[in-house]
Amino acid sequence: MNSIFSTDNPVFILGTYPIGPDLLLAAGAILLAGLVLSIVFSARRERRRAREADERMATLVAAQTEMQGRIAAMTEVFGTRQSELNQSINQRIDGMTHRLGVSITEQTKATHENLRRLQERLAVIDTAQNNIQSLAKDMAGLQHILSNKQTRGAFGQSRMETIIADGLPMGAYTFQPTLSNSSRPDCTIRMPNGQPVLVVDAKFPLESWNAIRNAGSDTEAARQAGLQFRRDMEVHVRDIAGKYLIAGETQETAFLFVPSESIFAEIHEHFEAIVQKAHRARIVIVSPSLLLLSIQVIQSILRDARMREQAHLIQGEVIRLMEDLGRLDERIRKLHGHFTSAQKDVDDILVSSDKLKRRGARIEALELDSKPASSAPESRTAENRFGQLKLKVVDED
Known part of the structure; x- marks a missing residue:
């Protein structure tokens, strides 16, 4: 039996090996068998793939059927929800429409009320404007009064007298009294417990102050007016200290009344030397508010003094009340017996x-x-x- 590697009649030589027809037939048979096996395996794979495709198709059909059912259910749910949403939106729109109508009504009422109040305020403003006009006329009259030295002094004194008369009872003060040295201060206030009276004077150099105001941006004129105002104030302080501070007859301190809060503030801000000199001379510069506060303190002191004067009467009444109470207790005990x-x-x-x-x-x-x-x-x-x-x-x- 010849071998497949027989070298008889070789067809071709592969390397150093001669290839004969038998070898070629065996190789072809092997290739054919491999091709057949490959075809069989391919057919099996195709059938398996077909089965898998059928299974996938069935799965897809079932999923599609299930999806259709879910879509139908979701469509029904969405329809129900849409109906409920439409109903809720309609209700909310109706509620909002109602609230909007109520709000518009209330806003209309509030607008009418605000317009009414605005009209009332405009009427008040008109009245205030008329009052301002009358006040401007009064200020013009006041300026005319202040232009005269005597009438200006009377104005400052009348303001001081009004504050004192409103704050103290009758008999606790005296206007234009005469002291033992024949001087006449503007006012004296009676102190409790037999203490000397307190002197209040209303003199103020308004001409010098107006000169300071009229100087404006003129530095030299303002300086000269300031020096004149300081001298006039020192003269007033010296006169009050020399005439109205009498040992045993008046208090050791007197009040210098300034009839304006703004002037009082300017003096303490720009003329500190005058304030210090007045303190050394035991003269207190007071504004209307400080005078009113001092009057209230003095009124409290007088009230306390009157209460202390009546303390013995109250004590006697309490003693008699205790005696009556003792007799009442004795009689109640007898009645109890x-x-x-x-x-x-x-x-x-x-x-x-x-x-x-x-x-x-x-x-x-x-x-x-x-x-x-x-x-x-x-x-x-x-x-x-x-x-x-x-x-x-x-x-x-």
Whole structure:
């Protein structure tokens, strides 16, 4: 038997090996068998793939059917939800429409009310404007008054007198009094406990102050006006200290009244030397508000002094009240003793009454063997006690 690697009649030579026809046939058979196996395997794979495709198709069909069912259910749910949403939106729109109508109505009412209040305020503004116009006329008259030195002094003094008269009772102050040195301050205020009076003076150099205001941006004129104002204030402080501070007759301190809060602030801000000199001279510069505060303090001091003066009267009334209270307590205790005695007599009468009831019950039951003679003394004892109780009640009345 010839080998497949027989070198007889080689068809071709592969490398160093000759390839014959038998070898070629064996190789072809092997290739054919491999091709057949490949075709079989391919057919099997195709059938498996077909089965898998069918299974996937069935799965897809089932999923599609399920999806269609879910879509139908979702369509139904969405329809229901859409209906509910439409109903809810309609209700909310109706509620919003109602609230909007109510709000518009309330806003209309509020607008009318605001317009009414605005009209009232405009009327008030018109009245205030008329008052301002009349006040401007009064200010013009006030400027005319202040242009005259005597009338200006009378204006400052009248303002000081108004503050003092409103804050203190009659008799606690005196306007334009005459002191022992024949000087006449604008006002003296009586102090409690026999203390010397307090002097209040209303002099103020308004011409110098107006010169400072009229100087404007002129530095030299302002400096000259300031020096003149300082000199005039020092003269007023010296006059008050020399004329109105009298030992034993007036207080050691006097008030210099400035009839304007703004002027008072300017003095303390730009003329500190005047304030310090007035303090050293025991002169206190006061504005209307400070004078009013001082008047209120003095009024409190006077009220406390009057209360201390009346303290002995109050104490005497309290002593008499305690005496009356002691007598009332004594009489209440006596009345309590009378009531206690009367209660004892009433208890004795009740005891006698109980005994009489028991004896009556025995008599009614024909208990004749008891001692009948003793009932009479019991009855007489009860009558005597009742008579004594009546006498006591009559005596107490």
